[in-house]
Amino acid sequence: MTILEVHNLTSFYGDFQALYGIDFQLGEGETVAVIGSNGAGKSTFLRTLAGLLPAAAADNIMLSGVAIGKTPAHRIIGMGLALVPEGRKLFPSLSVEENLMIGAYAGRSGPWNLMRIYELFPVLKQRRNNPATALSGGQQQMVAIGRALMSNPKVLLCDELSLGLAPVVIRDIYEALPGIKAEGISVIVVEQDIGQAMKVADRLYCFQEGRVSLEGKPSDLSRDQISLAYFGV
Amino acid sequence: MKKNTPDVQGGPASYIGVAVWVMLLVIAASMPWWAERANLRLLAEFFYMLALAQMWNLLAGYGGMLSVGQQAYIGLGGYALVLLGLRAGINPFLVVPLAGLVAGVAALPIGFVVFRLRGAYFAVGTWVVAEVCRLLLANTTSLGGGSGLSVIQAVRDIPSWWREAFTLWMAVGLGGGATLFVYLLLRSRHGLALTAVRDSEQAAESLGISIGRIKWSVYVASAIGCGMTGALIFITKLRVSPEAAFSVDWTVAMFFIVVIGGIGTIEGPIIGAVIYFLLREVLNGFGSWYLIVMGAVAVGFMLWSPKGVWGLLVKKFDLHLFPVQRRLRLNIKKHLGSQ
């Protein structure tokens, strides 16, 4: 069952075109990775899905059969699509616990609540009343993920979880993924770390200059294929 | 240093525009010989309001600094007239440039204080300074205190015809001069720097443009312009009181003229001044309604057509009477030929 269907998606930053007709599918319960070099359009893709940027037409993006291309971001989260933004973007004026609580603002019901987030990331419980930005990079990433989970999404978008983090921390973060997926969430992971992406993904897309340059299962793709798709040389 | 900034190109509209403008100025200057007194006064008012508007526009539209306190310098100009014209007996028309100097000097400590603020806080900060000036002078009995002083004595020795004529000529000079000053400034490399600062301070700074120096220069220039105009204004009003000199109504008028006409353009204040005076004449006798209407019009423009009337005209006809845009024209042949 396809939960997210993207068809011929284009996106603009003002006059600058960032995405040129992307076709993309996410199946229920799947983990799909999107890789590509800087400026390839990966973050723009996730931001457009989340509603921060409008698509050219509403039916360019279908979530569980509903066209959301022109729906504003604050309503998309209510429909079950949550974004863990690039750079974490925690709220500095809020404590760790308050950041998690604001994730539930949209009021969707589901298995995720504060207690379960603390079970998933125990270190956060000790720091619950600290200002969110006082935590280490890895812990902040946990808060960001937890915050998105608090909205009980059907689809979770993760933008560059590994950004600025040490390898051992990255590993810890990704080890939480199976626990998240156990609830049946479908995940899109945008990553610069190709190795990590290939480890967790059921399928993989490669973006290059705003277009899909490669698609397939990690096991089916060779290093050369990926190199070509990634760099275009 | 070799000049390597792109040259400003004008089109046929701009040559006609400048020619028409110069012609209008000449006609205006000739008016003392054939026009009625009331019209002379009105025209003088038009030109000195235009001067004020261009100064405010320089600060807000080009410098990105909204000041609600330029009346401080207008008032200081008025009081310079009192001190130098009335008390020291200098010819009032000579006081006008001197008043500019006074205002420029005053702008230094004032700027030092207000530049510690940004944005909206800068705006209200400038207002506070103007209020402080007003209150200080209202408490200075030797300069007339709260009810102010009459400066008729300063102009009494000058024959009436010459007084009217000089007033008009100075007004035309200030109004036309302010326009010319802004125009020349923007065509120079300082103007390019100013536009860069307005568009993005960070980017401009990384290119080596000294933000502080630019903002200071613009602020002081605007102060000087307002100071000179202030002195002239009170030559026509014949009485200087703190209430009139430092009234925020001056800023209100400058705001209307610039916003309705087209902020950040040179032609804007000219059109804005025409509209301002027209509206005032049409709504004469309806009390404060002309202010309400102008306020509504200004707000309307800000919301739906922020570039003002001139902006609408530019969009429709792609006119540039005072060209300051730099269009890059690559000389393709030259490039190909050098390979």
Next chain:
Amino acid sequence: MTQWINILIQGALLGGLYALLATGLSLSFGIMRMINIAHGDLAILAAYLALAIAEPFGVNPFLTLLVVVPVMAVVGYVFQRTILNRTLGSDILPPLLVTFGVSIIIQNLLLEIFSADTRSLKIGTLSTDSINLIGGIAVGTFPLMVMMTAIGVLGALQCLFSFTKLGRAFRAASDDSETAQLMGINNKHIYGLAMAIAMAVTAIAGIYLAISTNINPAEGSARLIYAFEAVIIGGLGSIWGTLAGGLILGIAQSIGLQFDPGWGILAGHFAFLAVLMLKPNGLFPITRDR
């Protein structure tokens, strides 16, 4: 000595009024990063609404609060959503210019409708009553009421921000409006609510102002300046800082008044300029500048 204590108390209580006046300004800056130049005039508008109800019907001014506060809250919400939301963005000029224009419209409309005569809301002897404490120290009853209201309102706002879902949403939207959308927060609506609350508080301040002094349509500008000064002295975006700012301003004005009637307001301005020179972000700043 007693005289000086009385002056300090008087100034402090005046500060309560300034704090109330400044709170709305502080709120709209704290949440929307916007200074509403029409702020003072909106306070005066509320006062005239109260006058319009109180005078012809002989209603007790305090009862007008029940009508004027909700009305101004609605006015604030509509104003924000229809006009001010359009001006928000990275450029600082549009909100300033628009609110400046609105300020002019309000002042002159009030002038046309109510004329330039000064008016005030009458509360009988309450306005001059005072409570006599020991040692000849007297505290004006009404000024004390104003201060209590100010502390109460600020306390309520603090609770709103710290303990409620809406308060968290306000703080989040103020930190990062884009990411706030990702949480499901509708910024346009939230800003409207923030302005509604700001206007409700401003309405109270305006009515209290009309009770304590005479007002006329042009009062708005002066009041805006005091509100602004209180906010700056106290520190941008800080709720209790606004109270501190109001207190300092009130006391400075009160002391200045003692030396010379003309110097009362000037002393306030000098206090403001002094703080500006030494600590441009105020005494207790919280907000980061975007």
